[in-house]
Amino acid sequence: MKAAMNELKNEAKAKLLFWNKIDSKAIKVGLVFVFIGLIALKVFTTALTFDWLKNLFA
Numbered sequence: 005m006k007a008a009m010n011e012l013k014n015e016a017k018a019k020l021l022f023w024n025k026i027d028s029k030a031i032k033v034g035l036v037f038v039f040i041g042l043i044a045l046k047v048f049t050t051a052l053t054f055d056w057l058k059n060l061f062a
Contacts, residue, residue: 026032 023032026035
């Protein structure tokens with residue numbers, strides 16, 4: 005359990021280091037929008053899938 009926590013901490017530190025190395029604010033804003041877009045796409049497609057399944061069995 006402790007090894008898994010250390011691995012998660014190391015990954016978080018690596019991602020933070022990568023984020024801090026990016027100098028351009030435009031690239032940071034773009035990455036944030038892409039991340040939000042991927043989450044929105046996943047939620048939207050999941051909602052459509054469940055709606056389709058509900059109508060299939062109705």
